[in-house]
Amino acid sequence: MKMISLPRTLSVLMLLFLSAVSTAAHAQDKPNYAYLGLEPDIVTNFVGPSAKKLGFVRVTIELMIADAGQLEIAEHHMPLLRATALEIFGQQPEQKVRSMTGREDIRLAVLKALQTHMKQETGAEIIKNVIFTKYLYDT
Known part of the structure; x- marks a missing residue:
């Protein structure tokens, strides 16, 4: 031994x-990320090729929360988050909704708007990223 x-x-x-x-x-x-789905899916109209025709878009959105400890705060502000996403999609022209680059522009616009709203309401951005897990449209 x-x-x-x-x-x-x-x-x-x-x-x-x-x-x-x-x-x-x-x-x-x-990082201690958490994910939160905007439920139900975002379904709204957008202006089609002519003012007489509307298109629709249906998107499933998952929010990446910067810290799992902030998940409850994000859930509390869910009505504001949903309304913001609906408003942004409703303002988009057809060519932006249909193109891949337009889709990315919309995603970034939603992210920025959500971060801005959360910063105003809570003092922190809270939303780290926005992920579209389903994206359907029709004109």
């Missing part, structure tokens, strides 16, 4: 302790 010296044992224990502390500190640096 091999004997391990006390100083060596202490050194090994100290390394294990420092490694655990470093891992715990590093874990705290990782």
Whole structure:
């Protein structure tokens, strides 16, 4: 049986302790995102190719919340979040709704508007990102 010296044992224990502390500190640096769906789907009209014809869009939106601890705050403001998304989609022309670049522009507009509203209401942006998980349209 091999004997391990006390100083060596202490050194090994100290390394294990420092490694655990470093891992715990590093874990705290990782984002703690949460996701919240705007339910039901956003369904609204947009102006079609002529003023006489309306198109419609149906979008499922998931909100990435910057911190899971802010999820309850975002849920509390759900009516404002939904109304903002509906308003933005309702203002879009057909060519923007139908194109991939337009869709991205709309997504960014929704994100910016939601962040602005949350900043005004809570003092923090809270919304990290907006994800369209379903995007259907018809004219």
